[in-house]
Amino acid sequence: MGVTINQIRLVLELLYFLSGPLIVFIVILGLKQLKTSKDNARTTAKRESYSIAAEQCRWYGEKIVPLINRFYEVEEKNNFLFFKKCKVSINGKNIKIKYPIMRDNLKNFDKITHELNEVLNHSESFSIFFTSGVADEKVVFHSIASTFCKTIRYLLPFIMLMRTKDKNDYKPIIDLFLIWNQRLEETSLLDEKEKIESKLQ
Numbered sequence: 001m002g003v004t005i006n007q008i009r010l011v012l013e014l015l016y017f018l019s020g021p022l023i024v025f026i027v028i029l030g031l032k033q034l035k036t037s038k039d040n041a042r043t044t045a046k047r048e049s050y051s052i053a054a055e056q057c058r059w060y061g062e063k064i065v066p067l068i069n070r071f072y073e074v075e076e077k078n079n080f081l082f083f084k085k086c087k088v089s090i091n092g093k094n095i096k097i098k099y100p101i102m103r104d105n106l107k108n109f110d111k112i113t114h115e116l117n118e119v120l121n122h123s124e125s126f127s128i129f130f131t132s133g134v135a136d137e138k139v140v141f142h143s144i145a146s147t148f149c150k151t152i153r154y155l156l157p158f159i160m161l162m163r164t165k166d167k168n169d170y171k172p173i174i175d176l177f178l179i180w181n182q183r184l185e186e187t188s189l190l191d192e193k194e195k196i197e198s199k200l201q
Contacts, residue, residue, distance in 0.1 A: 127172035
């Protein structure tokens with residue numbers, strides 16, 4: 001007994017009606033797999049970001065801190081007073097430097113140039129990881145921000161002089177400094193507020 005045209009038509013219509021929900025199911029399954037892949041990629045990227053941040057934190061302590069200490073030693077040994085006589089003021093993202101008379105205070109600058117450049121070059125390499133988003137700066141904030149900002153604030157008179165020639169000079173350092181300095185100030189204000197409130201209780 002042969003298959004009639006009506007039977008073939010019935011089968012085709014059945015397949016047609018079933019294909020709609022099937023396609024929707026396949027699309028939903030595909031979207032779920034895509035979301036899972038994106039979530040996995042995001043988790044992997046976040047884990048990698050934390051790992052790089054931790055590595056940079058270790059590198060800062062082992063490499064940059066000794067360079068900072070060496071700079072201060074050489075500065076003291078050569079009685080270089082330029083940085084001590086500059087007055088730095090910061091308001092949000094605005095940095096202002098009040099310089100002393102240059103001629104009288106740049107004596108022996110050549111004696112500290114090497115150590116100064118070492119600190120700044122390594123600090124810039126360190127900063128790039130965080131300002132570029134490769135590493136999460138929040139991970140190392142509590143460990144490093146205070147030391148980093150104290151050092152960079154002290155060296156700002158020289159950094160800002162260099163930036164008058166090229167605004168891109170030491171940009172990663174300035175960007176990270178401004179982020180962390182503002183957060184440190186906010187944290188300090190909150191601590192002060194809590195101390196005052198605890199005294200009033």
